[in-house]
Amino acid sequence: AVRATRRSAPLAAREFASASRGDEGDGASTSGAPIAHGWGAEGEDSTDPDGSARRALEVAIDRTGLFRAIEQAHGGDDATKHLRGLEAHLASIIKFRGGPVTVAEYMQEVLTHPEFGYYMHRDVFGQRGDFITSPEVSQVFGELMGAWAVWQWTQLGKPKNVKLIELGPGRGTLMADLLRATSVFKEFTQSVSVHMVEVSPALREMQRKSLRCGEPKNRRARGDAREAEAKQNLFASLRVPKNPLNVVESDGVRGAIDEIEAPSSGAHGSTPEELGLEPVDEGVSEFGGVKVAWHETLDGVPNGPTILVAHEFFDAMPVHQFTRTERGWCERLVAIRGSVSTQGEGDEGDESDVAEGNPSDAAEDGDGEKKRPALEMVLSPGLTPAGALMIPRRLEGMPEDVKGGLRQLEISPRTLAIWERVAARVERHGGAAIAVDYGEEGPIGDSLQAIKDHAFVPVLQDPGSADLSVYVDFGAMRQVIERRGREPGGGGTGKDEPSGVRCYGPVTQRDLLFKLGIQERLQTLVGECETEEQAERVYDACARLVGGDELRDDSAGTGPGMGFRYKALAIVSAGLGAPAGFE
Numbered sequence: 001a002v003r004a005t006r007r008s009a010p011l012a013a014r015e016f017a018s019a020s021r022g023d024e025g026d027g028a029s030t031s032g033a034p035i036a037h038g039w040g041a042e043g044e045d046s047t048d049p050d051g052s053a054r055r056a057l058e059v060a061i062d063r064t065g066l067f068r069a070i071e072q073a074h075g076g077d078d079a080t081k082h083l084r085g086l087e088a089h090l091a092s093i094i095k096f097r098g099g100p101v102t103v104a105e106y107m108q109e110v111l112t113h114p115e116f117g118y119y120m121h122r123d124v125f126g127q128r129g130d131f132i133t134s135p136e137v138s139q140v141f142g143e144l145m146g147a148w149a150v151w152q153w154t155q156l157g158k159p160k161n162v163k164l165i166e167l168g169p170g171r172g173t174l175m176a177d178l179l180r181a182t183s184v185f186k187e188f189t190q191s192v193s194v195h196m197v198e199v200s201p202a203l204r205e206m207q208r209k210s211l212r213c214g215e216p217k218n219r220r221a222r223g224d225a226r227e228a229e230a231k232q233n234l235f236a237s238l239r240v241p242k243n244p245l246n247v248v249e250s251d252g253v254r255g256a257i258d259e260i261e262a263p264s265s266g267a268h269g270s271t272p273e274e275l276g277l278e279p280v281d282e283g284v285s286e287f288g289g290v291k292v293a294w295h296e297t298l299d300g301v302p303n304g305p306t307i308l309v310a311h312e313f314f315d316a317m318p319v320h321q322f323t324r325t326e327r328g329w330c331e332r333l334v335a336i337r338g339s340v341s342t343q344g345e346g347d348e349g350d351e352s353d354v355a356e357g358n359p360s361d362a363a364e365d366g367d368g369e370k371k372r373p374a375l376e377m378v379l380s381p382g383l384t385p386a387g388a389l390m391i392p393r394r395l396e397g398m399p400e401d402v403k404g405g406l407r408q409l410e411i412s413p414r415t416l417a418i419w420e421r422v423a424a425r426v427e428r429h430g431g432a433a434i435a436v437d438y439g440e441e442g443p444i445g446d447s448l449q450a451i452k453d454h455a456f457v458p459v460l461q462d463p464g465s466a467d468l469s470v471y472v473d474f475g476a477m478r479q480v481i482e483r484r485g486r487e488p489g490g491g492g493t494g495k496d497e498p499s500g501v502r503c504y505g506p507v508t509q510r511d512l513l514f515k516l517g518i519q520e521r522l523q524t525l526v527g528e529c530e531t532e533e534q535a536e537r538v539y540d541a542c543a544r545l546v547g548g549d550e551l552r553d554d555s556a557g558t559g560p561g562m563g564f565r566y567k568a569l570a571i572v573s574a575g576l577g578a579p580a581g582f583e
Helices: 064-073 085-097 103-112 139-155 173-182 201-210 223-232 385-395 400-405 413-429 474-484 509-516 518-528 532-546
Strands: 002-005 011-017 055-061 162-167 192-197 281-284 291-295 306-311 320-325 328-336 375-379 408-411 431-440 449-452 455-457 467-469 501-508 566-573
Touching: 085 103, 085 328, 085 375, 103 320, 103 328, 103 467, 139 173, 139 306, 139 431, 139 509, 139 518, 139 532, 173 192, 173 201, 173 306, 201 281, 201 291, 306 413, 320 385, 328 385, 385 408, 413 431, 413 474, 413 501, 413 566, 431 474, 474 501, 474 566, 501 509, 509 518, 509 532, 509 566, 518 532
Parallel strands: 002 055, 162 192, 162 306, 192 291, 306 431
Antiparallel strands: 011 055, 281 291, 320 328, 320 408, 328 375, 431 566, 449 455, 449 467, 501 566
């Protein structure tokens, strides 16, 4: 017999003679039927087929050395045993994979990890949050987005059953202002249903309050009910499609379930609930009595004419970062500090500071001493698969002098994939979409930044406690729409023909809001103010929406205006003219 047991020695073995049961004097060999050789009593394999006593070998193996070797290969146990929360989670991912993770993977975990993610369990907006968005600055922004939506609905021919969608609605302030402003257009409010695409349970609850939707109607929206159900069945909330490849395609949901009204079994047994296509919450807003539904993905929104708004949504999408070195394009990766030997130390390999102009990655602890984060930026040895796939597509059509001058490149495949899905939806059902965010025409170099308490902080310091954002590459987003007419399967025929959508912009937020009538709306609001102080606050808020750097006042804690840093990009279905604000 061979037995494996734990021993202190790396490898120990000994042989010993085993007497047969008959030799032990217990009568086992003489009572009843004879015992077949090789099959001892009670399953003991004590004799060989020839009847001789079997010699047993006992082997003991110490495996602890193997475990220590793996730990030391990835920074050692001492390097990570003190970590807590998201830092410990990220370190475990790096160890499990056997090497660094991409910046995109780091951003995804920091922002949306179910337990430690920045957006998942807190109010991050407004003066008491970490940053302020345009809708939080002034109600006028949401009101003008309402005017934009009504204009596009009119251009569509005032269809019924229009899906008014917002991606990443934050507190719900923009949609609340939009619905309040458009509630005077009864025909519009009776023709639309609102669909909020939001992954954060905490933010969904804030949005429900902002829209004045009352108590949750959907069972999944009640935390207490979910908790009680989870106690009865640990797998009650697990949705596993039986064969998702036969139901979901790259551009959304296959036509077989295009017109989903209620959960029903598909051809392969998968249901909308299993696929995560059912609303996670529903309600009716007091603003115009509009029906509101919350979804975790855009695919969950029912089909129909579409008007979509994405405000400060794409700046939170994960990005891959690349740096050009003498080895070619290398990708920036996140590693456990000290676990990777970087080449060109102090040059390309010295990747501690994530964004130019951001603070150093060392931050002061409570005693005023410099505390370095447990994670650090490193460079891949060469071109990664992600770089080989994405870099040529982003550089396509770019002038040679611009290509030659690039030293850093930032690409968000998720942004491009979502914008492509939005375009496919607009093309299929008709409609318009607008994205407003801080960004540039591109290409973007290194724009990743962390913001906490309205100030920049080190990107790798205390992950999950600060917002991570990037500048949106509007040029890459427009490139997606332009390719649709050239690439088969992307809305075109592959013969350089126009697709079923048109792209406009980007234009500055200043130009957009002036064309939508911010000046006229400001005059009306000032006229309704009862005091000069109220009028001044209204004026200052609108000025920040359209102003520039001249509004910055560090002594007063006032940041620069949003008029030029923020830009807007729009797409409309074929046959419609230029969208409002883009004429």
